[in-house]
Amino acid sequence: MSDEVATRLPIRPSPYEYALELLQRGVALVCLVEGIAYWVRLLGFFEGAAWRFDLMPFYWQAAAVPLAVLFPFAAVGLWMLASWGPVVWFLCAAAEIGMYGFFPELYGRHHLIIAFHAVVALCYAVLRLLLYIERRRAAD
Template sequence: MSDDVATRLPIRPSPYEHALELLQRGVALACLVEGVSYWVRLLGFFDGAAWRFDLMPFYWQAAAAPLAVLFPFAAVGLWMLASWGPVVWFVCAAAEIIMYGVFPELYGRHYLVLALHASVAIGYVTLRVLLHLDRRRINPG
């Protein structure tokens, strides 16, 4: 590494980088909980109608099985701060937004889930834009 490159490397993460890391790790924990809740539903740990994969209607089977796999996968990517973590979370969030926002008669009305996904997306985009502007201010070239 040349001396010129070494002098331009940040010594400490900016407040925006720190906030983005905290957001991603918090969402990772939520994704892990959500993934476990889908697995609980699929494996039938609770009594009730449609609380087991073979008793679920087809539309729940088609939604719950992929989300049970994708949510923990998103949790790992977000926790590791990997670039693919937010992408997998976005796929999960889009699926739940379609489930609960477009087809509430099938999946139920879960306004809190919709609001949380929207607030996380807005927070993530806001922090990425602020981080980009901060880096552009530091390195105007």
């Protein structure tokens, strides 16, 4: 087979690469939903003091505004499989874990959100480790 033909053959992604792509795209959809939820909270679509920016306590304002911007940004990066997508998601996850894990008296208890972020981080780390091992074996 000539070099020209070999360069035109598609390279199939490994199962780990495919799983990582699916994980990132799934998390991207969740990030988009969370971003929209924060925007709904900021714009005041629902009645209540915690559902309108001008009536929110300062600590909610300080948390909701950056997350309303960063979650959709993370969703775009994760969907495009860009290298900065997981980094932005990690910032959002760390913020929510800090909010709901360390300050439940202010933000409430949301164990499901904390568990989701922990599971996603673990799955991402395991898949990246498996990809690293696979590439090391292929290089040897």
